[in-house]
Amino acid sequence: MPAALAISLCAVPAGVIQPGYAPVNGLQLYYEIHGKPAKDGVPLVLLHGGGSNIETSFGKLIPMLSKTLRVIAFEQQGHGRTADVDRPFSFAPSADDAVALLEHLHVAKADFLGYSNGGQIALEIALRHPEVVRSLIVQSAFFSRDGAATEFWQGFEHAKLDDMPLELQKAYLATAPHPEQLPSFFAKSVQRMRDFKGWTPAQIQRIHAPTLLVLGDRDVVRVEHAAQMQHLLPDARLAVLPATDHMAMTERAADVARLVDGFLPRSVPP
Numbered sequence: 001m002p003a004a005l006a007i008s009l010c011a012v013p014a015g016v017i018q019p020g021y022a023p024v025n026g027l028q029l030y031y032e033i034h035g036k037p038a039k040d041g042v043p044l045v046l047l048h049g050g051g052s053n054i055e056t057s058f059g060k061l062i063p064m065l066s067k068t069l070r071v072i073a074f075e076q077q078g079h080g081r082t083a084d085v086d087r088p089f090s091f092a093p094s095a096d097d098a099v100a101l102l103e104h105l106h107v108a109k110a111d112f113l114g115y116s117n118g119g120q121i122a123l124e125i126a127l128r129h130p131e132v133v134r135s136l137i138v139q140s141a142f143f144s145r146d147g148a149a150t151e152f153w154q155g156f157e158h159a160k161l162d163d164m165p166l167e168l169q170k171a172y173l174a175t176a177p178h179p180e181q182l183p184s185f186f187a188k189s190v191q192r193m194r195d196f197k198g199w200t201p202a203q204i205q206r207i208h209a210p211t212l213l214v215l216g217d218r219d220v221v222r223v224e225h226a227a228q229m230q231h232l233l234p235d236a237r238l239a240v241l242p243a244t245d246h247m248a249m250t251e252r253a254a255d256v257a258r259l260v261d262g263f264l265p266r267s268v269p270p
Helices: 054-058 091-104 117-128 150-154 166-175 179-194 223-232 247-267
Strands: 018-024 027-035 044-047 070-074 110-115 133-139 211-218 236-245
Touching: 018 091, 027 091, 044 054, 044 091, 044 117, 054 070, 054 166, 054 247, 070 091, 091 117, 110 117, 110 247, 117 133, 133 247, 166 179, 211 223, 211 247, 223 236, 236 247
Parallel strands: 044 070, 044 110, 110 133, 133 211, 211 236
Antiparallel strands: 018 027, 027 070
């Protein structure tokens, strides 16, 4: 779809899925708009995980959230239907891409929900562009390398394409404009994690938006790390889902939807 056909939020009928492509920082960024118009004009932006796309991260969550919320989901550089360009995968450019998309859609402020690497992008948005953030929901994400076990980081040193979950491989091949680029996509995804530096406690303390932290008790992210982040953030809540690992978080969509529904009205009333 040409970028010129991408329409603004106010023109999208309630309940209709509106796909489009936005010209953003050298990308044709694929996005979807779901749900009802936001009464207060503030939509919820979904930021998917690394190596993932809208469906694999939020396929079960979007139908629940969009019953009461305006939801915008997009696919990052090289992910899903957004074609890759000649630049590394990195959280800072992805944060800038998200904000540029909102500018394209004439959205001045939003709530953000980021899963896994999308959670790191949400933190980067809050630090780089605090003026567009009303609230954050950071799901299964860490702010520093000590948020995950040493073995997790060692796994990226010798990662092979066969290590990529089959579900994510199939999703990439089914949606990517250039499915033959799967090896490059995997290599760039791994390199992003190898290069991850994170943020200092002082930087996290600068995030003043109301924040909900969500993770599983068997997540990649250590519960102790999430508790540390809760204490660093000036206004944060923490929810830990029992008997849930990192990949299973996407299956706990009903629980996450309930947490979101309870968090947004209380923390940021219209």
